[in-house]
Amino acid sequence: MTRVLVLGLLDVQPMSGYDIQQMLRISDAERWGGVLIGSIYHALKKMEKEGLVAVESIEQTGHRQKAIYKITATGREHLSQLVGESLANSSVNYPSTLYSGLSFIEKVAPEKALAALNSQLVALEKEYQALESGFRLKDIAMHQNIPPMTKLIFDNMYAIVNQQRAFVENAIKLLESQQTGN
Amino acid sequence: MTRVLVLGLLDVQPMSGYDIQQMLRISDAERWGGVLIGSIYHALKKMEKEGLVAVESIEQTGHRQKAIYKITATGREHLSQLVGESLANSSVNYPSTLYSGLSFIEKVAPEKALAALNSQLVALEKEYQALESGFRLKDIAMHQNIPPMTKLIFDNMYAIVNQQRAFVENAIKLLESQQTGN
DNA sequence: CCTCCAATACTCTACGTTGAGTATTCTACA
DNA sequence: TGTAGAATACTCAACGTAGAGTATTGGAGG
Numbered sequence: 001m002t003r004v005l006v007l008g009l010l011d012v013q014p015m016s017g018y019d020i021q022q023m024l025r026i027s028d029a030e031r032w033g034g035v036l037i038g039s040i041y042h043a044l045k046k047m048e049k050e051g052l053v054a055v056e057s058i059e060q061t062g063h064r065q066k067a068i069y070k071i072t073a074t075g076r077e078h079l080s081q082l083v084g085e086s087l088a089n090s091s092v093n094y095p096s097t098l099y100s101g102l103s104f105i106e107k108v109a110p111e112k113a114l115a116a117l118n119s120q121l122v123a124l125e126k127e128y129q130a131l132e133s134g135f136r137l138k139d140i141a142m143h144q145n146i147p148p149m150t151k152l153i154f155d156n157m158y159a160i161v162n163q164q165r166a167f168v169e170n171a172i173k174l175l176e177s178q179q180t181g182n
Numbered sequence: 183m184t185r186v187l188v189l190g191l192l193d194v195q196p197m198s199g200y201d202i203q204q205m206l207r208i209s210d211a212e213r214w215g216g217v218l219i220g221s222i223y224h225a226l227k228k229m230e231k232e233g234l235v236a237v238e239s240i241e242q243t244g245h246r247q248k249a250i251y252k253i254t255a256t257g258r259e260h261l262s263q264l265v266g267e268s269l270a271n272s273s274v275n276y277p278s279t280l281y282s283g284l285s286f287i288e289k290v291a292p293e294k295a296l297a298a299l300n301s302q303l304v305a306l307e308k309e310y311q312a313l314e315s316g317f318r319l320k321d322i323a324m325h326q327n328i329p330p331m332t333k334l335i336f337d338n339m340y341a342i343v344n345q346q347r348a349f350v351e352n353a354i355k356l357l358e359s360q361q362t363g364n
Numbered sequence: 365c366c367t368c369c370a371a372t373a374c375t376c377t378a379c380g381t382t383g384a385g386t387a388t389t390c391t392a393c394a
Numbered sequence: 395t396g397t398a399g400a401a402t403a404c405t406c407a408a409c410g411t412a413g414a415g416t417a418t419t420g421g422a423g424g
Contacts, residue, residue: 001278001279001282002410002411004279004282004283004286005282005285008282008285008286008289011286011289016372016373016374017373017374018371018372018373018374021373022372029281029282029285031276032276032278032281033278033281033282034278036411036412036413037374037412037413038375038376038410038411038412038413039410039411039412041373041374041375042409042410042411043410046409046410061372061373061418061419061420062418062419063417063418063419064372064373064374064417064418064419065373065374066372066373066374067373067374076289079286079289080289080290082283083283083286083287083289083290083295084283084290084294084295084298085283085298086279086280086282086283086284087280087283087284087287087290087295087298087299087302088298088299088301088302088305089279089280089302089305090302090305090306090309090346091277091279091280091302091306091346091349091350092277092306092309092342092343092346093275093277094213094214094338094339094342095273095274095275095338096183096214096215096216097183097186097268097271097273098268098269098271098273099211099214099215099335100183100186100187100190100211100215100268101186101264101265101266101267101268101269102268102269102331102334102335103187103190103211103331103335104186104190104193104261104265105265105269105331107190107193107258107261107262107265108262108265108266108269112266113265113266113269116266116267116269116270117269117270119270120269120270120271120272120273123270123271123272124272124273124274127272127274148356149284149285149287149353149356152284152349152352152353152356153281153284153285156276156277156345156349157276159345159349160274160276160342160345161274163338163341163342163345164272164273164274167273167334167338167341168273170334171331171334174330174331174334184380184381198402198403198404199403199404200401200402200403200404203403218381218382218383219382219383219403219404220380220381220382220383220404220405220406221380221381221382223403223404223405224379224380224381225380228379228380243388243389243390243402243403244388244389245387245388245389246387246388246389246402246403246404247403248402248403248404249403249404
């Protein structure tokens with residue numbers, strides 16, 4: 001996924017690792033991608049060895065220099081390949097951390113478990129609001145002309161957060177009913 | 183997550199890395215956890231150094247030996263801690279691979295993109311059916327007495343697969359409408 | 365003009381994941 | 395009784411992730 005994002009951005013125009021970082025930070029990819037600094041530079045180095053990208057130039061500013069990378073023809077083919085795979089592969093990923101926690105929930109005291117689940121509910125609420133305000137900002141920036149695919153992705157993110165919210169609420173209800181012995 | 187599962191199982195009874203592997207394979211965790219061989223042994227070695235687990239005994243069978251691990255008191259505390267965190271942390275994880283593919287969908291020919299998305303739909307359908315038959319088998323094995331928490335988790339998995347199915351269907355519709363120029 | 369903080373542009377190492385690979389033992393069946 | 399293949403039990407190196415750390419430059423305020 002890191003590779004798709006890096007190659008995709010370099011295909012728009014040559015840029016440095018830092019620029020890629022900034023691009024990802026500004027775009028929605030920040031929220032769902034969570035690509036970290038180290039991964040970007042690692043991907044660039046790796047793909048350079050593989051001939052998918054190349055250093056176009058090195059800009060000097062005083063004693064500091066930055067490498068401007070560009071995508072190669074092979075890289076463009078590879079990108080197309082990767083995008084195809086990303087579209088074809090199953091996109092389900094279960095919240096395994098939560099599942100494993102619930103599987104061994106008896107390892108913590110019921111009050112602690114309830115407190116923990118409630119704090120997750122707060123986190124989910126926060127995520128939902130961050131999504132909403134992010135969307136509003138984008139909507140204004142693009143003058144109410146958000147591309148339909150971006151809209152679809154946002155809707156999917158809303159749906160996922162809501163789904164998890166309902167799930168956690170049900171888990172809480174179940175725990176409470178078990179605690180009172182009903 | 184690997185640690186929670188490994189510690190949780192060792193807390194039931196001492197066993198070897200291979201036994202843990204088998205336990206996970208049999209349980210539902212196989213489907214959502216996807217914990218791989220290497221990760222289990224790595225976790226065991228690491229946690230042994232940290233004093234969370236210890237080798238209880240080494241069973242010899244001819245020239246082959248297997249190490250039976252047990253959880254320590256510190257390990258039990260740690261498990262409780264980890265379960266608490268698993269319950270408290272946000273459980274949303276977006277299908278970033280698909281999102282990145284969709285973000286750069288124009289890098290592949292429209293027919294290829296459609297074909298790829300349709301093959302994902304097939305994969306999702308397969309996953310749904312695997313879920314259903316897995317649940318039925320479990321239901322029979324437990325004589326229609328599946329624990330409510332397990333039921334909740336299964337329902338969440340169904341919901342997630344359905345959500346992704348709807349999402350991919352909408353993406354396909356959007357692509358088709360763009361292709362015909364509506 | 366100086367100073368301090370934010371921004372720029374990476375480097376580096378620790379860590380977990382991945383799954384092919386290795387080696388041994390068991391077992392079914394011919 | 396021999397043997398092919400499944401099951402057992404783990405090793406190992408390549409790889410990607412993670413994010414703190416380092417070093418330099420730009421800019422705002424006193």
